[in-house]
Amino acid sequence: MPADAPRVSDAIRVGPFNVRIEQREIEEFVKALSPNGVNETRLGRVPLTFPIRWLAFPAVRDAVLAFSRAAPMLLVQESQTFDYVESLEVDRDYTFTVEIHREVSPPHQIVIDSTIDDTAGRRVASLHTVMRALSAHSVDKPI
Amino acid sequence: MIDPLPKSGMRLPEINFGSIGIEATQRYAEAALDDNPIHIDGPAARSAGLNAPVLHGMFMMGLFERVIAAWRSDIRIMRLHATFVRPVFVGSAVVIGGRVAKIAPNDLNADVILRLIVRGGNGDIVCIGEVFGRLPLPDR
Numbered sequence: 001m002p003a004d005a006p007r008v009s010d011a012i013r014v015g016p017f018n019v020r021i022e023q024r025e026i027e028e029f030v031k032a033l034s035p036n037g038v039n040e041t042r043l044g045r046v047p048l049t050f051p052i053r054w055l056a057f058p059a060v061r062d063a064v065l066a067f068s069r070a071a072p073m074l075l076v077q078e079s080q081t082f083d084y085v086e087s088l089e090v091d092r093d094y095t096f097t098v099e100i101h102r103e104v105s106p107p108h109q110i111v112i113d114s115t116i117d118d119t120a121g122r123r124v125a126s127l128h129t130v131m132r133a134l135s136a137h138s139v140d141k142p143i
Numbered sequence: 144m145i146d147p148l149p150k151s152g153m154r155l156p157e158i159n160f161g162s163i164g165i166e167a168t169q170r171y172a173e174a175a176l177d178d179n180p181i182h183i184d185g186p187a188a189r190s191a192g193l194n195a196p197v198l199h200g201m202f203m204m205g206l207f208e209r210v211i212a213a214w215r216s217d218i219r220i221m222r223l224h225a226t227f228v229r230p231v232f233v234g235s236a237v238v239i240g241g242r243v244a245k246i247a248p249n250d251l252n253a254d255v256i257l258r259l260i261v262r263g264g265n266g267d268i269v270c271i272g273e274v275f276g277r278l279p280l281p282d283r
Contacts, residue, residue, distance in 0.1 A: 025174075032174035032263075033205045034161050035167040048223050049205045056176035074191050077200045081224040 011101035011130050014063045018045040019054055019096045019116075021046055023036045029053075046088040051116060051127060052080070054096045060112075067110050078109070081128040093116060093119050145217065145281045148253050149243045155214040155257065157240035160206060162264070163198055168233050171202045182233070193230070200227040203237060205263050210239045211274060212260065218255065222275035227255050227271050242274070246277040253278045 018095050029050055054060070088094070095117050103109040113131040155226030169183050178200055180187030188196045204225040211218060231237070241259035248254075 004182045029205075030173045032167075032171040033202070033209070037165050047205060047221060048208055049201060052201050053174075056178075076230070077227055079224070079226045080201065081222065082206060083222050084220065 009095075010023045011099050012063055012066075012088050013097065014057075014059050014086075017054065017057060017059075017093040017097075017098040018119075019094050020092065021050065021090050021094075025053075026050070046090060047082075048082050048084065050088070051082070051096070051114070051125065055098070055112065055114065055127075055129065060098050063098070063100050064110060064112065064131070067100060068131075070076060074112070075131050076132050076134055078130040078132045079128075082125060083128075084125045085123050086125075088116070088124065094124060095119070145279050146215065146244055146250060147281045148278060149255070150248050151243055153243045153282050155210060155243075155259075155278070157238060158206075158210050160237045160239070162234055162236050163202070165217070165233050168196065168198060168202070170236060171199055171205075175201060175205075177197065177201065194232070196233040197230040198233055198237070199224075200225065200230075200270065202216040203227075203231070203239075204262075204272065206237065206239055207259055207274065210241065210257065211257065215278065217260075218276040218278050220274060222273075223245040224273045226271045227269070228271060231263045231269050237269075238262045241274075244273075246278075248280060252280055 015024065026046060031045065031046055096113060098110050098114045098116060100110065103111060110131040110133060114127040115123060116125040118124055149172050153172065165183065172178055172183055181191050181193060182196050182199050185195060207223060211220065216232035241257050241260060241263050243255060244258045245256040246253055255278055257274040257276070260268055261272065263269045
């Protein structure tokens with residue numbers, strides 16, 4: 001690849017979406033993360049991985065799939081990062097905005113950068129999600 | 144009473160979450176709104192080239208907080224990162240442990256970096272985590 005070649009494809013932006021976290025959703029999420037019963041996570045506190053739910057918004061899914069359709073492949077999550085400036089709170093309004101691009105090198109890597117801002121526009125948290133588009137037969141043997 | 148600061152290299156107590164079966168996986172899929180059929184449906188997993196459904200990587204990452212909270216409930220986590228090394232079949236055991244990679248006290252608190260390792264049922268590493276957080280300084 002030439003030195004001046006773009007490293008990423010054109011990014012697309014999805015959102016902002018208005019989001020609000022309900023206590024019921026937190027309780028279900030915490031319960032789901034308790035495969036063997038007891039969970040030390042304090043109820044009422046929003047689990048740090050909770051915002052991953054918002055990547056399931058249909059508009060976000062459609063945008064991610066549009067990037068992977070260029071080659072019909074299986075999307076596998078390669079890594080995930082959550083950065084917090086402050087904790088998320090139940091019953092507070094936030095905006096969630098997503099930007100998606102595909103890496104040119106390494107190929108088949110789709111990057112989803114998401115931000116969570118409060119209603120005053122202050123950054124509360126951000127997510128960095130890396131997906132890898134694989135042919136089905138190249139998936140590592142599971143354990 | 145604030146606990147003393149940990150030393151670099153100190154191990155976090157390992158938690159064995161046992162075998163994570165299809166019911167727990169379905170419950171997580173619903174709570175996380177991740178209905179990708181490769182996690183809950185055998186035929187869909189097979190059509191994707193897998194022999195059986197695989198756990199959500201985010202399910203394993205979601206368990207990080209439990210491991211950390213069981214070690215120190217007073218840590219404030221600023222960053223949570225996971226690299227998913229390889230998929231894990233539904234029904235496999237999941238064991239998470241870790242250690243303190245770095246501790247750096249300052250005037251106000253102590254920055255701490257934790258490295259977490261997730262192992263599947265056969266002991267292989269399936270996910271690697273890194274956590275950046277802050278601990279309060281102990282009483283002087």
